[in-house]
Amino acid sequence: MNAGSATTPKLGVQAATKVYHTASGDLLALDRCSVDVHANEIVSIVGPSGCGKTTLLWSMSGLHRLTSGGVRLDGKEITGPHPDIGIVFQEANLLPWRNLDANIHFPFEIKGEKPDRAWIAHLINRVGLDGFGGKFPRELSGGMQQRAAIVRALALKPSVLLMDEPFGALDSFTREEMNRLVEEIWLDTKTTIVFITHSIEEAIFLSDRVVVLSARPGRVAKEYRVPFARPRSLEIMATKEVFDLTNKIKMDIVGERTRPKAPDRPTAEIVRIRP
């Protein structure tokens, strides 16, 4: 791992273009979108809905094939799912027929590896799920489910963690709690994180950089540095700097939403996954 090298980003997206072929014609989701994420950085990606945020993240994960352009991890092109990249999906995405322990062991099972019990126990303790291993997902709140999903994503010690609107379905208090948890985990592991969100506050609280995507087709419209020291407190979130930054980003997104669109169909973002 050549972490920290200023020239090679940890995860680099170069001129990513993605066209979805749908029944109602082609849909350009991403148009030469380039994002560099450096080692140990937390980068949030925000943008108007349907701008291709999720497409971008899934392309970074190797689950989506780009129409053109590429994704490089530590300078090496990735062509499919990579063991060094962990994903936290929308709405936890736990397997309902497995209890939490079995869900967390799932990655090891697929890899045919022995679970790293000490590491898992540490993670479970970190997210506050001690004693819940025998519970099934339906028996847990959304926040608890997402905690388990974070443990699962970190179980194989990835150096990059991709989070796809992980807390979008949670209430705002739980969401704040989860944001603090992500920060704690980051302070603990310094895992590079790419975070997709609808919430500008969440993006600012968590990120070193906030990337604003344009309306579809998605390109990088703006980029902001968030200079506050960590751990960040709720007091910082109440300062004028944060307030101004929030407004700037909000105006960018609103501006993008009302910008005349490229002539394609104004449908929702379509994500198609090959099984």
Place this chain on the structure above:
Amino acid sequence: MSGGDAIPEFSKKAGDGHDVSLTNLSAFASGPGIKSGKEVAAIIAVAVVIIGGIELALRLFHVPLYIMPPPSSIAYALFDEFPLIAPHLGYTLVELMSGFTIGAIIGLVLAAVITQFPFAEKIVAPYILILVTTPMLALVPLLILRFGFGYTPRIIAVALAAGPMVMINAATGFRRVDSAKIALARSYGASTLQIFWKIRAPMALPMILVGLMIGAIFGLLTAVGAEMVGGGFGLGNRLTTYSSMIQMPQFFAVVLILSTLGILIYVLFFLIGKKWASWEA
């Protein structure tokens, strides 16, 4: 997922044609649950009132035995004739179990394979619909002509009746693709086979169990029907024999055994569902 559009319609038709309530997954949520002592007492009381009422009415109005035997005479016949009926119960169970096992295995394998190829599925769908909707009993005379009066035609008929039921429900289960869960498995580099066993199969399990339950019940119907058509053994044969000899208490004793069998099948799959597919409810 693309390619599934021919199928929901197809499974809906089959559902309408047969057992709508059983295809409902809530069958695992409701149904025979644990009951309190009070409920048990009430159930027994109702049974006593109904059975006693029938007994009383039949005796009061001097209904002849050959029209409707009173419950007490059925109970006595069941007790008295059981040693004679028992071997026939055994034959029927052999037919049911072997036919069901063959049909279920073929149905499951076909469902798993065919749902992997949406195009093939569309082509095969109408033929499966024919298999599901044709009463396989209709083929029994033909099967007897070809295979004689032994087990063979009956086992084939049971397999033909159960297989498509298992298949159509299992296929519905295998088609319930959750792309996020498959993406999760793929993100760890899962192979197609791993995705099948670790994601698709568990997701399909509740529907597979529903299919097995319906298939087993259809198998029982078909086994008894086939026994009534020809051959000298099996519970169906007992029904025709007793009715031709106007031995109504014995006839109803056999009916009672058959309904008990049906209930046992239901309870068996209900309990399996409760254990292995309760996450669905």
